[in-house]
Amino acid sequence: MRLPESAHTSRPWRIHDIAPDFRIEDVWALPTPGGPDDFPRLVRQVASGKNSSEFSVIYRALFAIRWKLGALLGWDKDDTGVGARVPSLHDRLPADLRDVPPGPVFEGAPFRSVYRTDSEWVSEIANRTMHGVMHIGWVPDETGGYRGQMAVLVKPNGVFGKLYMAGILPFRYLLVYPALMRGVARRWQAQTDDPVVE
Known part of the structure; x- marks a missing residue:
């Protein structure tokens, strides 16, 4: 379920x-x-x-198309990423976060972990279009339990980056996020039913 920005900004995230x-x-x-x-x-x-x-065939196909376009147009070259075109957010961390393990290495995704606390995990990605942050938090819910919360933060790269982000907006809301949420729910439930699957 999509949440208002205040669901992210009202929490004391680092x-x-x-x-x-x-x-x-x-x-x-x-x-x-x-x-x-x-x-x-x-x-x-x-x-x-x-x-x-x-994850659905449509979801996987959209990402395959995006990575193929990125390769053809040079959006994802090494010199456009974190540590090349943009410095890593790790460089901005205060000492208490800089000196702890940043979090896991991604398998099959171009994200890089920045930091992790007991309830907050941040990873980043950069290419020719933008510098993006995926923020995953663990929050109390209305039933007395907990659930994950994801915020996506972006710094577009100039006019082209702004146009790119505006252009993919309908795809994100109509196709990507609904499919992502269904896939996350299936994987979470499968791990709940069989805790050995990690």
């Missing part, structure tokens, strides 16, 4: 001080009901490239 120059693109409640200690499980699930077949 990201607010680290990336104040990024705009909030989306905030979503993740279909991942759990208890107070389930955040590490969510982090592992998001970072893992396993079971991508649980």
Whole structure:
């Protein structure tokens, strides 16, 4: 379920001080009901490239097209990424976050972990179109349990980046996010039913 920006901005996340120059693109409640200690499980699930077949054909096809276009047009070359075109957010971290493990390495996705706390995990991606942040949090829900919450923060790269973000907006809301939420829910439920699957 899509949430208002205030669902992200009202929480005392560390990201607010680290990336104040990024705009909030989306905030979503993740279909991942759990208890107070389930955040590490969510982090592992998001970072893992396993079971991508649980996501719809349309979802996988859209991303395949995007990566193919990126390769053809040079959007995703090494010199456009984190540490090349833009410095990593890791360079902005205060000492208490800089000196701890940043989080898992992604399997099959071009994201890079920046930092992780007990209830907050941040990863980043950059290319010729933008510098993006995926913020995953673990929040209390209305039933007395907990659930994941995802915020996407973006700093577009100039006019082209702004046009690109505006151009993909309908695809994100109509195709990408609904498919993503269904896939997240299926994977979460499968791990709930069979906890050995991580």
